[in-house]
Amino acid sequence: xxxxxxxxxxxxxxxxERRIARASLPEGLRPETLAVRAALAxxxxxxxxxxxxxxxxxxxxxxxxxxxxFAASEDFTYSRTSNPTVxxxxxxxxxxxxTEAAVATSTGMSAILLLIMGLLKAGDHVVCSRSVFGSTIxxxxxxxxxxxxxxxxxxxxDLAEWRAAIKPTTKLFFAETPTNPLTEVCDIAALAxxxxxxxxxxxxxxxxxxxxxxxPAKLGADVVMHSGTKYLDGQGRVMAGSLCGSEKLIKDVxxxxxxxxxxxxxxxxxxxxxxxxxxLGIRMKAHSENALKVAQWLESRPExxxxxxxxxxxxxxxxxxxxxxxxxxxxxxxxxELRADTPEAARAAVFxxxxxxxxxxxxTNLGDTKSIITHPAxxxxxxxxxxxxxxxxxxxxxxxxxxxLEHPDDITDDLLRGLSTLNH
Numbered sequence: 139x140x141x142x143x144x145x146x147x148x149x150x151x152x153x154x155e156r157r158i159a160r161a162s163l164p165e166g167l168r169p170e171t172l173a174v175r176a177a178l179a180x181x182x183x184x185x186x187x188x189x190x191x192x193x194x195x196x197x198x199x200x201x202x203x204x205x206x207x208f209a210a211s212e213d214f215t216y217s218r219t220s221n222p223t224v225x226x227x228x229x230x231x232x233x234x235x236x237t238e239a240a241v242a243t244s245t246g247m248s249a250i251l252l253l254i255m256g257l258l259k260a261g262d263h264v265v266c267s268r269s270v271f272g273s274t275i276x277x278x279x280x281x282x283x284x285x286x287x288x289x290x291x292x293x294x295x296d297l298a299e300w301r302a303a304i305k306p307t308t309k310l311f312f313a314e315t316p317t318n319p320l321t322e323v324c325d326i327a328a329l330a331x332x333x334x335x336x337x338x339x340x341x342x343x344x345x346x347x348x349x350x351x352x353x354p355a356k357l358g359a360d361v362v363m364h365s366g367t368k369y370l371d372g373q374g375r376v377m378a379g380s381l382c383g384s385e386k387l388i389k390d391v392x393x394x395x396x397x398x399x400x401x402x403x404x405x406x407x408x409x410x411x412x413x414x415x416x417x418l419g420i421r422m423k424a425h426s427e428n429a430l431k432v433a434q435w436l437e438s439r440p441e442x443x444x445x446x447x448x449x450x451x452x453x454x455x456x457x458x459x460x461x462x463x464x465x466x467x468x469x470x471x472x473x474x475e476l477r478a479d480t481p482e483a484a485r486a487a488v489f490x491x492x493x494x495x496x497x498x499x500x501x502t503n504l505g506d507t508k509s510i511i512t513h514p515a516x517x518x519x520x521x522x523x524x525x526x527x528x529x530x531x532x533x534x535x536x537x538x539x540x541x542x543l544e545h546p547d548d549i550t551d552d553l554l555r556g557l558s559t560l561n562h
Contacts, residue, residue, distance in 0.1 A: 169234055169349065174416050176233035177226035190409040191222045211397060217405065219397045224408040230415050231370070232382050234349040235362050239388035241396060242380050242408055246345060246365025247273055248401035249379035253310075253341055253361060254278070255399065256392040260286030263307040267294040267324065269317040269530050270343065272519035278312070291529070294322040295455060300329060304336045314343030315354075316459070319473045319514045319538035320531050321346075321446045323455035326462060330358025345369070345505075350422040351467045361387065366403075368505030369470070371414045372421050376407040421507075421543070425470035428549070429541040433472045435550045441487075441557045443535070446473040470542075471504060473514075476535045476560075484535030487560055488513050491537065494556030497548055504540030509549055512538050 163175055177188050196214040198204035207213040214220050224242050232240035243249040254277070258264070266278055268291035278289040288307070292299035294317055311333040315324045326342060333340040341361040342354035348369040354362045364370060366378030379401075381392060396402070426449065433447035445452070448459035449468020460466045476491065478484035492500055498511040502518055512518065519532045527533075541549060 170419050172230065172233040173350075173418055176230040177412070178222055178229060181222075188223065188226050188409065188412055191405050193217060193221075193405075211393065218400045218402050221405050221408070223405040223412065224403050227378075227403070227408040227412040227415075228380070230412060231349070231364070231366075231380055234415065234418075235344075235355055235382040236349075236353050237355045237362065237382040238385040240380050240382040241388050241392050242366075242378065242403035243396075243401040244379065244403050244407075245377045245401075246343075246363070246367060246379040247277065249363050249365070249381050250274060250277055250312075250343075252392055252395055252399070252401050253312075253363065253381055254282055254287065256387075256395045257310055257339065258282070258287050261307060262287055262309045263305045264289040264310045264312060265300055265303045265308060265338075266291055266312040267314065267317065267322075268292060268526075269294040269320060269322050270312070270314045271318045272514075272522050274312075274314070274343070275526065275530075276521060294324050297325070297328055297332065300332055304332075304338075308336050308338045311338055311340045312343075313340070314345065315352075315462075316346050316448055316469060316471065318346065318518065319446075319471065319536065321448050321453070321469070321471060321473060323448055323453075323459040323462070325458055326354050326357035326359055330360075333360075334358075346469050346471055347463065348418055348422055350419045351426070351463045351465075351469060355382065357462065360384070366411045367503065369422060369425075370418065370505075371411045372418065372505060372507065373414065374503055374506035374508065376410045378403055378407050378411045422467065422470070423465070424543055425541060426467035428543065428546045429470050429472050430468055431546040432539065432541050432549050432553075433468075435546075436472065436474050436553075439557055441476055441560055443475045443477045447471075471538065471540050473536055473538045475533065476537070478535050481534040484533065485513075485515070488535060488537055490560060491553065491556030494559065495552045496555065497544065497552040498539070504538075506540065507543045509542035509544055510540040514538050 194217045207215050228240040228242050243252055266289050290303040292303050311329055313324045330340045339360040342359040343363045344354055345365040345368045362382040364380045366380055430449045433445050433450050436442050436445045447468055476487045478487050492511055498509045501510045502512050504510055514532050514536055515534050519527055
């Protein structure tokens with residue numbers, strides 16, 4: 139073209155200038171944008187979709203640089219301690235939760251393990267909701283009880299019980315909200331104030347809501363825990379976990395434990411969940427809409443004694459949940475109890491309803507696009523004693539339904555196959 143300089147006169151462009159990478163984002167971006175954009179800068183190749191770095195080690199330019207990087211534990215040296223794909227997942231999740239930093243782990247339970255190992259020692263005391271996931275109860279009470287960490291289990295919703303359980307050695311409050319499977323909701327801000335007044339930290343399991351619905355750190359929580367296996371991935375593909383919190387907690391407290399113990403998230407799993415985060419907001423909105431319709435239908439069924447779902451006006455913490463949850467979303471998990479005269483009859487009725495389904499998946503996971511139905515008393519809480527199950531409100535007649543993205547009428551039609559054929 140006439141206005142162009144000859145090739146020999148074109149200004150030279152360096153490799154660094156040629157890179158399209160943007161290392162930082164402007165302030166004030168909304169969660170939906172952060173879910174798509176927050177990550178490490180692209181490599182020198184300028185990929186638009188975050189790269190998957192499948193490597194266990196990293197080349198160093200010289201021995202002095204290698205020594206400096208290993209001492210600092212910040213640059214990439216070994217994938218047990220750092221990996222670009224994992225770092226992108228951590229950066230994105232922290233941005234979505236509104237925290238300074240995050241650390242990724244291999245599973246949700248390994249995230250709680252990292253939490254305990256980083257914060258507690260023999261003689262310390264934990265106050266924990268008795269309504270949390272069964273494996274969480276076992277980890278606190280059984281596994282770390284062996285090492286001298288004491289745990290008091292209290293009502294999820296009774297602040298007086300949390301207050302009464304505090305001891306001079308209390309270092310941590312732990313709650314999940316909503317709980318698994320009864321969807322009990324705790325007042326995060328009130329628990330944070332109580333914990334901080336006692337010199338303790340508050341950790342909140344946000345797996346059921348995800349940051350698309352709830353941001354516990356903005357309500358005062360010090361640590362936000364996730365089972366990324368659930369809604370962060372969103373399609374039931376991989377295992378993952380994380381802790382989100384301040385830079386000091388993540389790097390100075392949990393970082394050394396991670397480097398030593400190695401509850402490491404694999405790069406591939408990190409990449410899968412990283413991409414899952416991009417659709418988290420729209421998925422959770424659709425999950426919540428479907429779940430509300432299913433919960434309302436279940437409330438109308440004569441075979442059902444009670445429905446547990448924060449989006450229902452009948453839920454004991456409905457108004458609290460609607461204040462804490464974005465756009466008054468109730469989440470995806472609905473639990474319900476069948477009418478029965480005895481525990482044996484209740485269990486038989488539950489098994490009949492579950493076994494009569496032809497669309498729903500019978501599995502113990504949740505957070506999938508596919509609806510999943512399960513019997514908590516014999517699966518997620520099956521390893522607890524009967525006394526522990528009763529204390530947590532997990533009866534034989536309880537069914538947990540993680541509502542997926544199918545048409546809600548197909549979900550209710552599938553449930554009706556069993557409900558309509560129960561023997562009364």
